[in-house]
Amino acid sequence: MEPFRKLDAAAAALPVENIDTDQIIPARFMRAQRSTDHGQFLFHDMRRGPDGELRADFPLNQPDLARAGILIADTNFGCGSSREAAVYALSDAGIRCVIAPSFGDIFYSNATKNGLLPIVLDRETVRAVWRTLEVANSARIEVDLDAQTVHLPDGTTHRFDIDPFKKRCLLEGLDDIDLTLQHSEEILAREQAEAAVRPWAGTIG
Amino acid sequence: MHEPSTLFEKIWSRHAILDREDGTTLLSIDRHLCHEGSFHAFDKLKAQGRKVRRPDLTVAIADHYVSTDAPEIGNQDPSRREVIERLTANAAEMDVRLYGVGAPEQGIVHVVGPEQGITLPGLLLVCGDSHTATHGALGCLAFGIGASEVAHVLATQTLWQKKPKTLRVTIDGPLGFGVSAKDLILHLISVIGANGATGHMIEYAGSTIRDMSVEGRMTVCNMSIEAGGRAGLIAPDEKTFAYLKDRRYAPKGGDWERAVADWRSLATDPGARFDRDVSIQAGDIAPSLTWGTSPEEAMAITGRIPDPAREADPSRRVALETTLAYMGLTPGTALTDVPVDRVFIGSCTNARIEDLRAAAAVAKGRAAKVTAIVVPGSTPIKLQAEAEGLDRIFIEAGFEWRATGCSMCVGMNGDLTPAGKRCASTSNRNFKGRQGPGSRTHLMSPAMAAAAAVTGRLADVRDLLGKS
Numbered sequence: 031m032e033p034f035r036k037l038d039a040a041a042a043a044l045p046v047e048n049i050d051t052d053q054i055i056p057a058r059f060m061r062a063q064r065s066t067d068h069g070q071f072l073f074h075d076m077r078r079g080p081d082g083e084l085r086a087d088f089p090l091n092q093p094d095l096a097r098a099g100i101l102i103a104d105t106n107f108g109c110g111s112s113r114e115a116a117v118y119a120l121s122d123a124g125i126r127c128v129i130a131p132s133f134g135d136i137f138y139s140n141a142t143k144n145g146l147l148p149i150v151l152d153r154e155t156v157r158a159v160w161r162t163l164e165v166a167n168s169a170r171i172e173v174d175l176d177a178q179t180v181h182l183p184d185g186t187t188h189r190f191d192i193d194p195f196k197k198r199c200l201l202e203g204l205d206d207i208d209l210t211l212q213h214s215e216e217i218l219a220r221e222q223a224e225a226a227v228r229p230w231a232g233t234i235g
Numbered sequence: 236m237h238e239p240s241t242l243f244e245k246i247w248s249r250h251a252i253l254d255r256e257d258g259t260t261l262l263s264i265d266r267h268l269c270h271e272g273s274f275h276a277f278d279k280l281k282a283q284g285r286k287v288r289r290p291d292l293t294v295a296i297a298d299h300y301v302s303t304d305a306p307e308i309g310n311q312d313p314s315r316r317e318v319i320e321r322l323t324a325n326a327a328e329m330d331v332r333l334y335g336v337g338a339p340e341q342g343i344v345h346v347v348g349p350e351q352g353i354t355l356p357g358l359l360l361v362c363g364d365s366h367t368a369t370h371g372a373l374g375c376l377a378f379g380i381g382a383s384e385v386a387h388v389l390a391t392q393t394l395w396q397k398k399p400k401t402l403r404v405t406i407d408g409p410l411g412f413g414v415s416a417k418d419l420i421l422h423l424i425s426v427i428g429a430n431g432a433t434g435h436m437i438e439y440a441g442s443t444i445r446d447m448s449v450e451g452r453m454t455v456c457n458m459s460i461e462a463g464g465r466a467g468l469i470a471p472d473e474k475t476f477a478y479l480k481d482r483r484y485a486p487k488g489g490d491w492e493r494a495v496a497d498w499r500s501l502a503t504d505p506g507a508r509f510d511r512d513v514s515i516q517a518g519d520i521a522p523s524l525t526w527g528t529s530p531e532e533a534m535a536i537t538g539r540i541p542d543p544a545r546e547a548d549p550s551r552r553v554a555l556e557t558t559l560a561y562m563g564l565t566p567g568t569a570l571t572d573v574p575v576d577r578v579f580i581g582s583c584t585n586a587r588i589e590d591l592r593a594a595a596a597v598a599k600g601r602a603a604k605v606t607a608i609v610v611p612g613s614t615p616i617k618l619q620a621e622a623e624g625l626d627r628i629f630i631e632a633g634f635e636w637r638a639t640g641c642s643m644c645v646g647m648n649g650d651l652t653p654a655g656k657r658c659a660s661t662s663n664r665n666f667k668g669r670q671g672p673g674s675r676t677h678l679m680s681p682a683m684a685a686a687a688a689v690t691g692r693l694a695d696v697r698d699l700l701g702k703s
């Protein structure tokens with residue numbers, strides 16, 4: 031995956047709670063293979079009116095936000111279905127970072143495996159960013175993953191938490207399968223030990 | 236003397252291969268269930284030239300894309316058939332057991348696992364689907380993962396995980412007349428919120444859970460994710476063992492005795508610590524349903540649509556207005572005055588035999604006033620229901636009796652609620668557009684959904700039970 035180190039990008043606000051992954055990409059688009067541009071499906075039904083026309087009031091439809099690289103979302107962003115295509119849709123549309131007061135657990139994990147950085151900031155800070163964005167529509171935000179800081183348009187800098195392993199994978203663009211396979215001996219040893227104690231666990235049938 | 240530990244910790248530590256200093260654990264996976272959506276993971280594996288490490292512990296099941304009114308593979312819509320056939324091809328190439336379209340075991344992945352005895356207490360099971368928590372009803376630690384993690388499990392039969400926090404939900408007392416497991420979980424989510432259990436593993440405990448059937452427990456655990464929970468677990472007991480005994484892949488003979496002895500040791504020890512505790516009185520729960528577009532927007536059927544004017548927080552007021560506009564609901568309306576257009580009885584939440592019996596008991600001798608479909612959770616359940624005559628009851632009442640699949644739980648297999656139409660549904664998500672673009676979903680129990688079908692509106696099932 032593409033490494034994530036620093037990002038300086040325009041930010042768009044999406045101040046709606048509980049944006050589930052069905053909103054991020056509706057189920058009917060999920061048969062697309064990864065090589066398909068998933069950006070065209072992003073927020074498909076939220077950003078369009080009943081006749082399929084793009085709604086002027088949806089943030090990412092505004093011309094100066096169409097190139098936004100950072101989304102400032104609300105509580106429980108990415109809840110619901112485990113579909114990783116939600117992350118593909120964001121990434122393919124050019125979003126590399128989502129900032130929110132909280133995330134669905136599976137979405138959070140999926141994001142970090144695809145070079146998309148999820149950042150948790152407290153709701154007051156997030157609200158302050160929305161307010162800034164209301165006046166200055168395309169304000170920029172700077173993210174430094176190594177330093178674990180976000181520099182907001184109002185001049186404040188905030189630290190965020192991230193698990194060190196996820197951070198390393200993001201910084202280096204690592205695929206964790208190779209790292210895991212370095213532990214093949216331990217994996218095998220555990221399987222054999224378990225099979226001796228609980229034979230039913232290691233077999234179906 | 237050991238520190239007292241929880242059911243969750245016992246299963247977790249059994250599967251821990253190694254702990255990294257950053258607090259992440261490499262877990263060994265006992266069972267991996269795949270479905271059509273797993274193609275991204277298979278593609279990734281193939282692109283990297285890897286093989287499935289333990290095909291013998293991997294099971295592929297067709298459910299999400301399968302048509303329920305023309306189930307034969309030749310009758311499937313071509314674009315969906317293509318996705319189903321990707322699963323068939325991947326299973327064949329990787330030597331993975333497949334329950335494809337037409338297989339006698341086929342059904343919804345979370346129904347098939349327990350039914351075939353693939354799911355067992357004390358195991359660690361994963362699936363690329365957020366409702367994997369269903370299997371926790373048997374005391375099996377089970378959670379949903381994304382496509383990259385599915386690829387990781389296929390390649391290594393392990394997963395790196397940070398230990399979640401633990402939340403114990405204790406429910407005590409008998410459930411009231413007409414109140415089911417579905418009402419219990421909807422009530423719980425409305426109390427703790429759609430992110431009330433985020434980052435947590437939930438253990439359900441208390442007399443209500445002990446007295447509940449294994450099938451009801453599956454309904455409860457299934458919706459753990461709707462409260463944000465990573466997994467839901469219930470300690471295995473005599474009911475669990477009776478449910479599993481003689482299932483196709485349950486241990487047999489001497490292994491069965493040894494397994495049951497092992498499973499008895501899994502319960503949470505007295506004095507074990509949870510990060511959080513929530514208590515619910517079963518007597519406070521009425522037949523419930525959702526009225527909005529988040530599972531936390533649930534209330535008793537005796538309630539009224541909330542009024543945005545009474546919401547003090549301006550952003551929440553706008554959110555509520557948006558929700559009501561989407562749902563086509565007027566503030567202050569009694570729920571029982573809301574007409575419905577469709578009824579869906581199915582999904583991994585509520586399509587097991589008990590669910591079908593509960594719905595049939597309400598449908599019996601009555602007539603559906605709107606289009607209502609009944610979709611059994613698996614082919615064995617369909618056959619059992621037919622042997623019990625439930626299909627006749629539904630058909631005579633004007634319900635459609637379908638083949639198994641995810642159906643209208645998720646708008647990707649042809650079963651849809653049209654835009655602007657209102658569906659009384661036994662599934663698990665009332666998200667905008669979940670049942671098709673513009674669809675309006677009210678989640679409820681099978682008996683409540685059947686009551687909606689025969690009255691043509693949201694209805695209090697208690698008014699129909701015992702009368703016909």
Ligand code: SF4
Nearest residue numbers: 366582583641644645
């Ligand atoms: S029935 Fe619905 S929730 Fe269950 S596995 Fe199928 S799509 Fe997912």
